[in-house]
Amino acid sequence: MYWSSEVSFDKGMQNERRIDFVGFKPYTPDMVTDFNSVELGRFECYEVKSCMADFKSGNGLTFYGDKNYLVTTKEFGQELYEKMIIPWQVDQVLVPDKNWSKLYTQREGTGTHRQRVSSEFLWEIAKAHE
Template identity: 45%
Template sequence: MNRRETTKMLCELLERQYFSGMGKYWAKEVSIDPWAAKGKPKRVDYMQFIPANQCSVSAIEKGIFVCYEIKSCKEDFYSGNGLNFLGEKNYIVTTMQCYKELLEDMRNGKFWKHIHENFPESATHVGVMVAVPEYTTAADEFESPTPINTDKKWKLAVVMPCHYGLRKKSMIELLFCMLRSGH
């Protein structure tokens, strides 16, 4: 499977597993600061808003944003595009093989340094989700990754949980950006 096909598969898995059903508020290709004077505009692959509940204004205002960046290979991480982690929770969505290749960079700090230097507004509270065959555990898949081009049924598994952090952008701004994305 090539990069484009892998990216498409990861997007479809995320949409099916995390965004389908009633009461899901999400958008894709969300532009933040599209007319930024100094830096580059930011784009988040997927952004989700999760209110505490929908019964009161205060519950909605206690909602959190979760950002997801889709990366099909290690080169995607260092391409200069899209590591915009702006939510209270943030996830990289990738393949197990890509995660294994990136793990050393995460452990030795190269990955975090890259984010800090190239995406200074991005949060460092980031988790990782990987595609695994439906009836396989993430631990088994880590030991022996299944090639993505098989005809298996896939799901996303969290291999590195994201810890809750603070966001710098206002709720109004992020909701507006989600609405403006039109997806």
């Protein structure tokens, strides 16, 4: 999987959005890369939120991918669930384990389909490395 942080979409426009982390995994059946590998690949978007002020700040909460994850603390994830304000585009709410060494699923969401084409995603991932 290829990764980039702070990936922007519609840069310089009024509706510019930035995603904390974006991952891309090419589609490689039988470990073969061909012309379908990009178009059929999977884009994953990860938004990290630490508290309600961060959640409601207007920054982030951009879920354009094939899979969309909200990463937060266990306690804040529970608060979002109880207040029923987890965005509908979220596939999973992920929280760290006790050692903060890996993430696990706290809640399953409804999810959505990719909002942007593969070429735009890859271009924005590449630009984020400039």
